[in-house]
Amino acid sequence: AQSVTQLDSHVSVSEGTPVLLRCNYSSSYSPSLFWYVQHPNKGLQLLLKYTSAATLVKGINGFEAEFKKSETSFHLTKPSAHMSDAAEYFCVVSDLGSARQLTFGSGTQLTVLP
Amino acid sequence: DGGITQSPKYLFRKEGQNVTLSCEQNLNHDAMYWYRQDPGQGLRLIYYSQIVNDFQKGDIAEGYSVSREKKESFPLTVTSAQKNPTAFYLCASMDGSGGRWTEAFFGQGTRLTVV
Numbered sequence: 041a042q043s044v045t046q047l048d049s050h051v052s053v054s055e056g057t058p059v060l061l062r063c064n065y066s067s068s069y070s071p072s073l074f075w076y077v078q079h080p081n082k083g084l085q086l087l088l089k090y091t092s093a094a095t096l097v098k099g100i101n102g103f104e105a106e107f108k109k110s111e112t113s114f115h116l117t118k119p120s121a122h123m124s125d126a127a128e129y130f131c132v133v134s135d136l137g138s139a140r141q142l143t144f145g146s147g148t149q150l151t152v153l154p
Numbered sequence: 155d156g157g158i159t160q161s162p163k164y165l166f167r168k169e170g171q172n173v174t175l176s177c178e179q180n181l182n183h184d185a186m187y188w189y190r191q192d193p194g195q196g197l198r199l200i201y202y203s204q205i206v207n208d209f210q211k212g213d214i215a216e217g218y219s220v221s222r223e224k225k226e227s228f229p230l231t232v233t234s235a236q237k238n239p240t241a242f243y244l245c246a247s248m249d250g251s252g253g254r255w256t257e258a259f260f261g262q263g264t265r266l267t268v269v
Contacts, residue, residue: 072257076260
């Protein structure tokens with residue numbers, strides 16, 4: 041079985057300050073991990089993915105995430121928040137050997153203050 | 155441009171009616187999915203299909219039905235048996251060629267409201 045825990049349901053930052061969105065996972069095998077972003081009433085857009093290559097993954101819009109197996113974490117970071125980053129973010133774990141196994145975290149709402 | 159198209163964007167249903175949500179993809183992906191999204195609950199899997207003419211129940215399939223007659227299309231019917239259908243519905247697809255599944259690609263969603 042696999043599971044994902046997003047540790048914060050809401051995060052607020054000021055524009056220009058760093059962003060940290062936390063994600064812990066549980067998996068009985070080597071997982072693949074993703075971060076998606078969702079703007080209001082829109083679909084989910086892939087930010088970045090980890091699929092057993094480099095543990096530090098760079099994504100779109102300046103976001104990064106580091107896969108830490110010892111801590112079972114995959115936290116999302118960005119050095120400087122922009123107003124357009126305000127959205128909901130989902131951490132997802134997947135068993136790429138099975139089309140069935142895509143597990144979503146409950147989401148983190150990011151607010152960026154001017 | 156390749157992608158997933160969901161229609162309509164907004165849908166209103168009267169009590170006791172069945173409604174069908176459309177999902178079409180031109181990515182040539184093997185697998186397609188339907189998710190339901192409610193505030194604070196993330197995404198929950200309704201049905202998924204790995205190949206044409208085959209589909210599997212997800213975690214919350216009761217009150218829903220699907221078909222997969224074509225690779226490109228995976229419509230979802232919300233039946234009158236679904237007790238609380240008001241939600242945001244998302245369709246997704248994944249590529250399984252090469253023996254491993256890729257990341258999921260999502261449509262823009264359909265917001266269904268019961269009136």
